[in-house]
Amino acid sequence: MSEKTLNPFEIAQQQVKGACDKLGVEDAVYEILKNPMRVMEVAIPVKMDDGSLKSFVGYRSQHNDAVGPFKGGVRFHQDVNRDEVKALSTWMTFKCGVVGVPYGGGKGGITVDPRDLSQGELQRLSRGYARAIAPIIGEKVDIPAPDVGTNGQVMSWFIDEYQKTTGEFAPGVFTGKPVDFYGSLARNEATGFGVAIMARDAAKKIGLSLNGATVAIQGFGNVGSFAAIYMVGMGAKVTAISDHTACIFDENGLDIDALIEYVKGNKQVQGFPGAQKELHRDELFGMDVDILMPCALENQITLKNVNDIKAKIVSEGANGPTTPEADKIMYDKGIIVVPDILANAGGVTVSYFEWVQNLMRYSWSFEEVQEKQEKLMVKSFDDIWTLMHEHNVDMRTAGYMMSIKRIATAMKYRGWY
Numbered sequence: 001m002s003e004k005t006l007n008p009f010e011i012a013q014q015q016v017k018g019a020c021d022k023l024g025v026e027d028a029v030y031e032i033l034k035n036p037m038r039v040m041e042v043a044i045p046v047k048m049d050d051g052s053l054k055s056f057v058g059y060r061s062q063h064n065d066a067v068g069p070f071k072g073g074v075r076f077h078q079d080v081n082r083d084e085v086k087a088l089s090t091w092m093t094f095k096c097g098v099v100g101v102p103y104g105g106g107k108g109g110i111t112v113d114p115r116d117l118s119q120g121e122l123q124r125l126s127r128g129y130a131r132a133i134a135p136i137i138g139e140k141v142d143i144p145a146p147d148v149g150t151n152g153q154v155m156s157w158f159i160d161e162y163q164k165t166t167g168e169f170a171p172g173v174f175t176g177k178p179v180d181f182y183g184s185l186a187r188n189e190a191t192g193f194g195v196a197i198m199a200r201d202a203a204k205k206i207g208l209s210l211n212g213a214t215v216a217i218q219g220f221g222n223v224g225s226f227a228a229i230y231m232v233g234m235g236a237k238v239t240a241i242s243d244h245t246a247c248i249f250d251e252n253g254l255d256i257d258a259l260i261e262y263v264k265g266n267k268q269v270q271g272f273p274g275a276q277k278e279l280h281r282d283e284l285f286g287m288d289v290d291i292l293m294p295c296a297l298e299n300q301i302t303l304k305n306v307n308d309i310k311a312k313i314v315s316e317g318a319n320g321p322t323t324p325e326a327d328k329i330m331y332d333k334g335i336i337v338v339p340d341i342l343a344n345a346g347g348v349t350v351s352y353f354e355w356v357q358n359l360m361r362y363s364w365s366f367e368e369v370q371e372k373q374e375k376l377m378v379k380s381f382d383d384i385w386t387l388m389h390e391h392n393v394d395m396r397t398a399g400y401m402m403s404i405k406r407i408a409t410a411m412k413y414r415g416w417y
């Protein structure tokens with residue numbers, strides 16, 4: 001068997017089609033959902049520090065807003081392209097549907113390696129992007145957030161530039177802001193926390209104790225680092241972590257706090273003095289662990305490595321880390337895959353709480369936010385688990401089915417079909 005496609009947008013369409021067919025909805029539902037409603041492509045000229053001018057390409061894809069405003073992150077990465085952004089916006093629509101937050105899906109990005117830019121260049125690029133997309137976003141229209149390569153500082157520049165461009169101070173137009181600048185407590189932790197609690201609930205279902213359970217995590221950015229912290233908090237041992245440079249291993253469990261400090265200074269896991277072994281980054285998937293957490297990029301679990309996987313549970317922190325062919329093999333082998341649209345939905349869930357707090361000009365405590373997140377995600381997990389057994393499908397298909405029902409209902413009331 002060979003991989004049909006590695007194009008993330010085609011994969012997203014395939015996933016939506018599969019669930020629409022399984023649900024038996026009218027053909028019109030897939031016809032509407034198969035393409036984003038709007039994709040904006042922008043050129044962003046930036047004055048570089050050496051005096052030259054460089055033009056960058058950016059996108060904002062608005063997939064569907066039947067349920068509520070478009071919502072989703074902005075990625076700064078060298079591989080960003082139109083189809084990737086379209087796929088990511090499609091996944092956002094169904095993710096919001098899975099946890100039942102009142103949003104549709106959107107996603108943006110710029111083709112750039114932010115590590116190649118100075119802080120000044122990064123700020124000018126971020127401001128240029130905010131100016132370019134300002135006409136199509138808004139607190140009640142489309143609400144961007146962080147994704148790979150962006151963070152609270154970038155969101156703050158976005159807010160400032162949006163205000164200069166539109167004359168409106170609207171802190172709720174971007175989420176994932178710093179806590180002391182209209183951000184929400186527990187947003188930074190939210191995605192990794194969610195990935196961990198979804199793995200915990202899957203473990204409960206198969207009678208796997210987390211006490212001493214072993215975990216391998218691909219990616220040690222926002223999502224991977226917090227997933228590691230929370231897994232250790234639940235009694236598990238994170239024995240392997242990889243990033244773009246290497247895979248590090250310690251059979252007794254890596255010291256996550258020390259690794260976070262190391263990565264702050266060195267921007268990579270390679271060379272971490274606390275590791276027993278250092279391997280090629282791709283060796284992570286074959287590690288002999290109970291739980292695997294892909295928390296980096298798309299198309300990481302493929303036909304090339306799926307048969308190396310020994311884990312019993314895969315909790316997808318990244319968007320689109322598994323190809324459909326690899327997904328099927330894991331399903332046939334009985335590996336539980338908690339799909340991205342559920343496992344990493346903690347980010348958008350707490351973004352929603354941030355937005356609500358912004359609109360009310362009020363703040364909740366860390367505990368209050370995390371408790372609300374956990375309640376919502378655990379309920380979604382249980383509902384999907386039930387649906388999965390009712391229809392004899394994998395968790396991903398069940399998640400899409402649950403979400404499509406919600407979105408199709410909104411589209412029907414709106415008279416879209």
Ligand SMILES: NC(=O)C1=CN([C@@H]2O[C@H](COP(=O)(O)OP(=O)(O)OC[C@H]3O[C@@H](n4cnc5c(N)ncnc54)[C@H](O)[C@@H]3O)[C@@H](O)[C@H]2O)C=CC1
Nearest residue numbers: 148149191219220221222223243244296317318319344347
């Ligand atoms: N930040 C958030 O709130 C959310 C993020 N996600 C998804 O989670 C994933 C990670 O996002 P963040 O942690 O925010 O990004 P980040 O930029 O903070 O970290 C990305 C990590 O992936 C690593 N990486 C890149 N290429 C790699 C490779 N080939 N092999 C191994 N590691 C590699 C990087 O070294 C880095 O450690 C993405 O798919 C993103 O779309 C999903 C939901 C919300």
Ligand SMILES: O=C(O)CCC(=O)C(=O)O
Nearest residue numbers: 072073145147347348351
């Ligand atoms: O926080 C958000 O609004 C969206 C985060 C995101 O981009 C994602 O869930 O993939």
